Amino acid sequence: MGNKKPPRTSRQVVHLFGECTADAAVLGGKGAGLARLAALGLPVPPGFTVTTTVARAFRQHARLPRRVCEQLKRGIVQLERQTGKVFGDPENPLLVSVRSGATVSMPGMMDTVLNLGLSELVVLGLAEEDSRFAWDCYRRFLGMFGETALNIPRESFEDVLATARQLAGVSEDSELSAEMLEMVCEDFRAVIEKQTGRPVPDDPFEQLELALIAVLESWDSPRAKAYREAHDIPGHLGTAVNIQAMVFGNRGHDSGTGVVFSHNPSTGLSGLWGEFLPNAQGEDVVAGVRTPLPIAEMKAWNSDIHAELDRIVRELFVDLNDMVDVEFTVEQGRLYILQVRAAKRTPVAAATFAVHQVWAGKWTKEDAARRASRQQVELLNRPGFEPQALATAVETRLLAKGLPASPGAAVGRIVRTSEAAVSAAANGERVVLVRPDTTPDDLPGMLAAVAIVTRQGGASCHAAVVARSLGKPAVVGCRSLRPVSEDEVISVDGQTGMVLVGEVPVTAIAQTKEVRLFVRWWQQVHGVIWPQPRLALETVDQEVTVHLLINDFYLTDAMARATVGTPIELDGANLRVRVHSQTAERVAAYLLVAASGELRHAGSRLSSADSEALQAMEKLKSRWGFEFSGDRSDAQMRPVAKLRNEEPEEQIEFLRLAGAVFADKMWEPRQSYGGRRWAVITDAAQKFLEGELCHTVFVDHAFDLQHNSGSVFGKHKMLTGGRRNIQDHLEAKKYAAAGVVSLRKQLLNHFGVFSPHVEELFRMGLKLGIWEAEQAAA
Numbered sequence: 001m002g003n004k005k006p007p008r009t010s011r012q013v014v015h016l017f018g019e020c021t022a023d024a025a026v027l028g029g030k031g032a033g034l035a036r037l038a039a040l041g042l043p044v045p046p047g048f049t050v051t052t053t054v055a056r057a058f059r060q061h062a063r064l065p066r067r068v069c070e071q072l073k074r075g076i077v078q079l080e081r082q083t084g085k086v087f088g089d090p091e092n093p094l095l096v097s098v099r100s101g102a103t104v105s106m107p108g109m110m111d112t113v114l115n116l117g118l119s120e121l122v123v124l125g126l127a128e129e130d131s132r133f134a135w136d137c138y139r140r141f142l143g144m145f146g147e148t149a150l151n152i153p154r155e156s157f158e159d160v161l162a163t164a165r166q167l168a169g170v171s172e173d174s175e176l177s178a179e180m181l182e183m184v185c186e187d188f189r190a191v192i193e194k195q196t197g198r199p200v201p202d203d204p205f206e207q208l209e210l211a212l213i214a215v216l217e218s219w220d221s222p223r224a225k226a227y228r229e230a231h232d233i234p235g236h237l238g239t240a241v242n243i244q245a246m247v248f249g250n251r252g253h254d255s256g257t258g259v260v261f262s263h264n265p266s267t268g269l270s271g272l273w274g275e276f277l278p279n280a281q282g283e284d285v286v287a288g289v290r291t292p293l294p295i296a297e298m299k300a301w302n303s304d305i306h307a308e309l310d311r312i313v314r315e316l317f318v319d320l321n322d323m324v325d326v327e328f329t330v331e332q333g334r335l336y337i338l339q340v341r342a343a344k345r346t347p348v349a350a351a352t353f354a355v356h357q358v359w360a361g362k363w364t365k366e367d368a369a370r371r372a373s374r375q376q377v378e379l380l381n382r383p384g385f386e387p388q389a390l391a392t393a394v395e396t397r398l399l400a401k402g403l404p405a406s407p408g409a410a411v412g413r414i415v416r417t418s419e420a421a422v423s424a425a426a427n428g429e430r431v432v433l434v435r436p437d438t439t440p441d442d443l444p445g446m447l448a449a450v451a452i453v454t455r456q457g458g459a460s461c462h463a464a465v466v467a468r469s470l471g472k473p474a475v476v477g478c479r480s481l482r483p484v485s486e487d488e489v490i491s492v493d494g495q496t497g498m499v500l501v502g503e504v505p506v507t508a509i510a511q512t513k514e515v516r517l518f519v520r521w522w523q524q525v526h527g528v529i530w531p532q533p534r535l536a537l538e539t540v541d542q543e544v545t546v547h548l549l550i551n552d553f554y555l556t557d558a559m560a561r562a563t564v565g566t567p568i569e570l571d572g573a574n575l576r577v578r579v580h581s582q583t584a585e586r587v588a589a590y591l592l593v594a595a596s597g598e599l600r601h602a603g604s605r606l607s608s609a610d611s612e613a614l615q616a617m618e619k620l621k622s623r624w625g626f627e628f629s630g631d632r633s634d635a636q637m638r639p640v641a642k643l644r645n646e647e648p649e650e651q652i653e654f655l656r657l658a659g660a661v662f663a664d665k666m667w668e669p670r671q672s673y674g675g676r677r678w679a680v681i682t683d684a685a686q687k688f689l690e691g692e693l694c695h696t697v698f699v700d701h702a703f704d705l706q707h708n709s710g711s712v713f714g715k716h717k718m719l720t721g722g723r724r725n726i727q728d729h730l731e732a733k734k735y736a737a738a739g740v741v742s743l744r745k746q747l748l749n750h751f752g753v754f755s756p757h758v759e760e761l762f763r764m765g766l767k768l769g770i771w772e773a774e775q776a777a778a
Contacts, residue, residue, distance in 0.1 A: 014071035016048045016078055017244075026051050028240025030101030033340040040319065042312060043336050046082040047096070047244030048075040050212065052103060055238030058216045064209070072208060075243065083245050087117055088204040090125030095137070095246040098211040100218065102239040105341055109227045109391070110239060111148040111218035113211040114281060115141035115246060119202035123185070127178075133251055135181035140281060142188040142200065145207065149214040152195050160187045174250075174279060208243070215241050223391040229496045232565065247336045249329045250281050254302070257282050257329045260295050260309060262317040265325070265345040268352030268514070272296075272310050274326075282327070282338075308335050316340050321362060323353050347380045351518035358521075368518065369525035373565055374573050377522050378407065378471075380515055385409045385493055386505045397501040399490060402453070402478035404497035405464035410451035410473045411491045411503045414484060418445025425449070432492055434481075438463040440704045443697075446470065451492035453499055455481055458743075461733075462700060465557060467494070469696035475499055528573045533689050533698075535592060535651055536585035537644045539718055540637075544586070546703075546713045546721035547729055547751035552579050552758045553699055554733050555747060558740050559761055566770050568761070575761050584688060584695035587702045587719070591685040592643070592651070593636045594715035595658050596626070598707070600635035601673045603628030605666035613664035616657040624654060636716060648689055655686040677707050703730055725750070740771045 018038030020027065027035060031049035038044050050068065057065050076087050076094070085094035095117040100110035115137045118126075127134035146152040161173060164184050168176055176184070193199050201207055218224060219239050228235060249257035258276025263269060275292035278301060298306040309328060312335075316324045325343035329336050345353065354368035384407075385393075412430035415421045418441065424431045425448035433449035435442065437456045446452055446466055450473075454463045457476040467474030473494030481499065484490070491504040523529050556572075556579040563572035602609070602617060606628075609617070620626040624639045643651050659682040667675035684705060688698040703726075705712040711723040729750040733743060744762065747754075754762070765771050 011067060012071065013051045013054050013065070013068060014048050014075045015051065016075065017044060017046060020049075022051075024103050025237075026053070026240075028052060028101030028103055028242070029105050029341050030099065030339055031240045031242055034242060034244075036319070037316075037337055037340055040315070042315075043334070045245045045247050045336055045338065046079055047242055048078065049101065050241040050243070052238045052240050055216050055219060055240070056236065058213070059219070059238060064213065068212075069205075069209060072212070072243075073205065076205075076208075079243075079245055085245075088119070088122065090122045093117055093122045093126060096208070097242075097244050097246055098208070098215055099242045099244070100215050100239045101242050102219075102233075103237045104233045105344060106224060106227050106233070109218075109224040110221070111215050112282075113141070113144050113148050113214070116145070116207050116211055117204040119200075119204070121202065130251070132178035132181065133248070135178050135185055136176075136250055137248070139181055139184045139188060142185060142192065145200070145211065146188065146192045148218070149207075149210040150192060150196050152192060156191050156195065157188060160184055160191065212241055212243075215239070222395050227387060227391055244338070247329045247331045247338075248281070249277070249331065250279055251332050253279050254333045255279055255329075255331050256301070258292065258295065258298075259325065259327050260313060261323065261325050261343050262313050263323045263343070263345075263349070263353055265323070265343050265349055268323075268345065268349035268354075268356070270356065272313060276301075276328075282329070302330070302333070305330055305333070305335050312337060321357075323349075347376055347384075348512070348515060350376065351380060352512065352514040355514040355518050365521045366525050369522040372518075372522060374526070374528065374569060377519060380519060383409050383506045384495065385491065386507060389505045390493065390496075390498075393491065393500045393502075393504045394496075394498055398498060399484065399501050400453075400475075400478040400481040400499045402475040402481075402497050402499070403458065403464075404494055405457075405461075405476045406452075406467035406470075406472060406474040407495040408451075408471065408473035409491070409493050409495070409504070409506050411489065411506060412450045414486050414488050414490060415445075415449070416486060418442040418448075420486075421445035421448040432490055435463070437461065438466070440701050443701060446472070451494065452476075453478055453481070453490075453492060455479060458733075462704065465554075465700040466697050468557075468561075469694050469700075526570050526573065528570070528577055530577055530695060531581050533588070533691060533695065534585050534648065535589040535643070535685075535689065536582070537589045537592075537640055539586045539589055540593060540640055540716075541718070543717045544719060545751070546719050546726055548753065548755065549583050549587070549699075549719070550703065550726075550729050550733070551747045551751055551754050553583050553703075555740070555744055555754060555762070556580070556758055557696070558743050559758075559765060562740050562770055563765060566765075567768065568764050568770070571761055571764065575757065579755075579758065580695045580699060584699050587699055588685045588688050590716065590719045591681055591702065591705075591712070592655060593640060593718065594712060595655075595662075595678055595682045595685075596639050597632040597636040597715055598674055598678050599626070599658055599661060600628055600630060600632065602661050602666065605674070609666040610664050613661050613666060616660040620654070620657050620661075632715075652686055652689050655682045655689070658682045659686065681705050681707065681712055740765065 017034045024032040027049050034044060054068055080086055080094055083094055085092050087094045095115050098113045098116055118138050118141045123134050123138040143157040147154050164176060164180050168180050189200055249255045256276050256278040257280050258274060260272055260274030264273045272295055274295040276295055276298055277292045313326055323343040323345060325341050326337060327339040329338055357363040358365055358368050412432040414434050415424055415431045416434055421431050421433045422444050430450045432451045432453060433445050434453045437454050439462060452463050452467050452472060452474040454476045455478050457463055461476055463474055464476050473492045475492055475494060475497050478499060489503055491500040556576050560572040560576035563569045624642050626639055643654060659679045662674060662679035663676055684701055687693045711726045713719050713721050713726055714723060732746045732750055
């Protein structure tokens with residue numbers, strides 16, 4: 001039994017459409033969609049899929065597995081039987097397309113070859129029926145095959161076409177005559193032979209093997225890598241490849257090609273949406289060499305085809321129970337469906353579509369909420385760059401790459417100080433704050449800037465934590481950032497860590513009824529709801545070290561980010577809410593207590609106090625019985641006894657009045673107590689209670705607060721810790737290497753424990769290999 005060979009199917013890597021029921025992990029998204037189309041009996045040109053297994057093997061060994069070529073030939077034989085045509089036969093030629101088909105859709109990122117199977121001999125046979133069509137197909141094949149499989153620059157072919165158009169006195173390739181196209185093909189062949197040192201291969205199986213390798217190699221092209229990085233698609237997945245009998249949208253004015261959606265992928269609204277081109281092939285749409293027509297204009301072109309397409313798209317929408325993207329070709333009045341997949345959509349479109357599905361009774365609220373990750377929901381409130389524009393900019397205008405600290409996209413002029421950011425923003429200018437690193441003093445500038453970039457720091461540095469909580473794009477640790485002037489406009493992609501020169505187009509965000517409703521459903525289903533800010537004055541009698549709060553706060557933040565898209569994503573998100581909110585409530589209560597103890601020193605400064613400070617002191621005394629004398633403990637606890645049972649508005653007023661006293665000129669600049677630094681401390685707690693600073697930003701800000709002689713902590717037993725030790729602890733986490741494991745190690749070097757619930761999530765992630773995968777991705 002131990003020597004039993006695996007079944008034949010385990011070695012089969014080529015499957016006819018409809019023959020295999022495997023999912024997208026094996027057949028790729030496009031292959032799985034084609035298999036589904038065939039099963040539904042829709043008009044699909046026959047073909048077969050080379051599975052993702054081949055791509056992974058090719059990536060590892062840099063060559064095709066031996067069995068692939070044999071199975072390709074068997075697949076072609078099956079296509080010949082289904083079409084009645086013969087591969088390489090001049091009289092009745094079978095031509096095929098070779099297209100990528102990744103597990104997760106990556107539209108336009110990988111290579112395609114059309115009209116494969118043409119040669120000098122075959123094109124002459126095809127020309128006997130329609131000479132212009134034959135030479136047009138051949139010039140398309142030569143151009144695509146030369147660029148994709150033989151690595152010849154596209155410009156070499158474009159120059160030939162430009163010359164031909166000039167000689168013919170026309171503006172578009174579609175206007176070139178058969179004779180001119182034949183001349184173009186001769187020139188294309190000459191270009192290929194000159195640049196490769198050998199003629200174009202005429203053997204169709206050699207063409208097929210070279211095209212297959214080219215498509216597999218395009219998985220690791222710069223644009224494909226950039227797209228995967230932007231969309232968190234793992235690089236190890238690889239792509240399937242689909243070989244399909246050609247149908248021709250360029251056979252005359254009753255032919256055409258296009259792409260159509262069941263819903264608008266930008267808005268999510270229902271209705272046929274897309275575009276088409278008469279007398280064209282698919283690459284004409286993708287390459288932008290001609291301007292497509294809105295799909296609504298197809299009614300005037302061919303109302304029967306438009307009605308049939310509308311019916312099929314509706315059928316596929318119902319079958320998949322999702323928004324669909326359909327690629328089609330019309331050949332001499334006959335419609336063919338080339339591809340179907342779940343449509344890529346903007347976050348706003350995804351939310352709108354999901355809500356409408358719930359209203360129509362097709363999804364439950366739980367279904368809608370579970371189809372979106374926490375990161376996707378966050379992006380509803382954050383703009384992003386146009387994917388294609390981003391990929392192009394990365395190839396041509398990359399300024400630096402750092403750690404993607406906070407998602408989102410923004411464009412603005414560089415400023416280098418917090419003051420400059422505030423000043424520019426006050427004048428309505430969009431600016432990016434570029435700093436070596438940020439401190440709590442930079443918070444006003446961070447609030448004013450549209451994005452933050454730092455040369456130093458890691459995932460838990462001040463800039464990263466604050467930017468995430470403010471919902472602003474941030475890239476940190478940009479050590480390769482070259483010097484640029486303050487007049488330079490840059491684009492910051494917090495999703496990928498890219499900083500780019502100039503402006504990259506940004507997608508807008510919209511707060512519609514559907515978006516707000518979807519976010520509310522998501523929060524209800526996942527339980528990720530932040531509580532209202534409050535003072536946890538009940539913790540006054542509990543003794544806790546600040547070092548434990550630092551450990552829990554920053555490790556929880558890192559784990560919540562690392563678990564996005566994993567089985568414990570919600571555990572990470574909920575733990576972050578729990579730890580960050582409880583820490584904020586405790587720290588805010590501590591700041592009030594610590595400030596109360598310091599406030600008592602104002603009693604000895606009355607002779608130099610302004611009237612505003614005197615009025616504030618009088619209110620504190622009359623409303624809360626505050627005494628500006630006595631020992632620290634009494635001064636700390638007297639207001640707490642009353643404030644425990646009062647509304648947040650009263651607590652805010654106490655902090656405001658205390659801040660007014662601390663901001664007064666009565667305090668000497670260099671004395672060891674009171675003064676403006678304590679005004680900053682009370683202001684932080686006040687802004688938290690008012691909702692101006694969220695839980696996370698407030699805590700990260702508070703940890704760095706300093707009074708006249710060091711850290712603000714250690715003034716009361718409710719939060720203890722040596723001032724120098726606290727600062728060293730915070731510095732260590734700031735420069736920890738990326739990843740949960742590295743951060744945890746740094747934190748443990750300064751304080752050896754975490755709370756049990758934090759340790760529990762760490763062990764869960766360890767067991768699932770999440771931290772290891774995060775480290776590998778970094």
